[in-house]
Amino acid sequence: MEINIQAVPTGVCLIVDDxxxxxxxxxxxxxxxxxxxxxxISVSSLGIPPQFGFAVSGMLAARYGFRVSVDSVSPYGGVRAVVLIPDELLTTEVPQPAAPAEAPETYDAYGTQQEPEAAQPDRWQQAPAPAPTPLFPPADRRPDTATQQLAQITTTSGGLPKRRRKSPVSAVPPAAPQPVRSNEETASRLGAFQRGTRSGRDTTTTTEGSEIQ
Incomplete structure (x- = not known):
């Protein structure tokens, strides 16, 4: 079977050679x-068993307005069927909309294909986390003596920690300053010391004289 399509002044012909x-x-x-x-058409006129091919083709041709003929001889020895479709039943091809241009594919330094990232709505952006609340508030007090005695930590040129020495703190509290004595008080103390010394010498001489007698 061979099927050809041929344009004619009144439409298009479909030629089927059997x-x-x-x-x-x-x-x-x-x-x-x-x-x-x-x-x-009656069913009884279609033979036994009924042959519906030509009958159905005639009904469709009458309904839609095309014509079918089988009165020609095919060059292959069979039957040539011609279907004439008028211009009223033909339509033009509707142009398809152009496909959107695809974004060029990008590759990173390792040759891996990178997919374009879609813009995220603002509602998807995570809000900054609030600052953590300490479990125990810091006590409002002055630093003790031990904290004041800690050496200040610095770093050397190599980045190592370096401890700075501070002056040692004496554990014994300093003595209270002695009051300054006046000249009269000093002279009175020296006079009393001399009188006591002289009295001691006189007592010793008297005792020794009594023992000699």
């Missing part, structure tokens, strides 16, 4: 009657 046994003139006349739009 390579079968063909039909005699009586069969062609009967087929033409079934394919005619004015044909009155």
């Amino acid at each position: 390579a079968g046994l063909g039909m005699g003139q009586e069969e062609k006349d009967r087929a033409a009657a079934l394919l005619s739009p004015q044909a009155a």
Whole structure:
């Protein structure tokens, strides 16, 4: 079977060439009657068993307005069927919209393909986390003496920690300053010391004289 399409002034022809046994003139006349739009078709006239091919083709041709004929001989020895479709049943091809241009593919330094990132709505952006609240508030007190005695930590040129020495703190509290004595008080103390010394010497001399006698 061979099917060709040919444009004609009144429309388009579909030409079907069959390579079968063909039909005699009586069969062609009967087929033409079934394919005619004015044909009155009954099931009993379709034979036993009924042959619905030409009858259904004639009904469709009458409903939609095209014509079918099988009165020609195919160059292959069979039957040539011609279907004439008028211009009223033809339509033009609707142009398809152009496909959107795709974004160029990008690759990173390692040759891996990178997918374009979609812009995230503002509602997806996470709000900054609040500052943590300490479990125990810091006590409002002065630093003790031990904290004041800690050395200040610095770093050397190599980045190592370096401890700075501070002056040692004496554990014994300093003595209270002695009051300054006046000259009269000093002279009075020296006079009393001399008188006591002289009295001691006189007592010793008297005792020794008594023992000699």
